[in-house]
Amino acid sequence: MKRHKTFKLGPHTIKIKYAKDLKGDDGRSLYGVAIFHLNTIYVCTQFGADKVDEEVIEHTLAHEAVHFFLNYLNLHDMNGNDPLVDTLSAVMLQYFKTLK
Numbered sequence: 640m641k642r643h644k645t646f647k648l649g650p651h652t653i654k655i656k657y658a659k660d661l662k663g664d665d666g667r668s669l670y671g672v673a674i675f676h677l678n679t680i681y682v683c684t685q686f687g688a689d690k691v692d693e694e695v696i697e698h699t700l701a702h703e704a705v706h707f708f709l710n711y712l713n714l715h716d717m718n719g720n721d722p723l724v725d726t727l728s729a730v731m732l733q734y735f736k737t738l739k
């Protein structure tokens with residue numbers, strides 16, 4: 640799969656970085672994280688010796704992108720609802736993948 644590097648959101652350019660063994664501040668492993676004040680998304684590609692499936696990487700990127708969309712729209716309550724973010728990102732991905 641192509642490793643996308645940036646996308647535009649209004650006047651912002653959001654950077655996409657790929658990392659191994661991505662962890663949060665609390666030390667938990669993360670598939671992805673959206674850091675709004677840095678306009679950056681990190682996506683994990685490998686945990687230890689285990690590569691993350693390309694499909695999971697794609698879904699993680701879409702999930703973190705939706706976090707950025709909701710933050711940009713000041714929909715912070717929705718942004719805190721991770722199951723909703725997951726559903727929106729899955730629907731968005733399906734739309735782009737099945738568009739003919």
Ligand SMILES: [Zn+2]
Pocket residue numbers: 702706721724
């Ligand atoms: Zn999330």
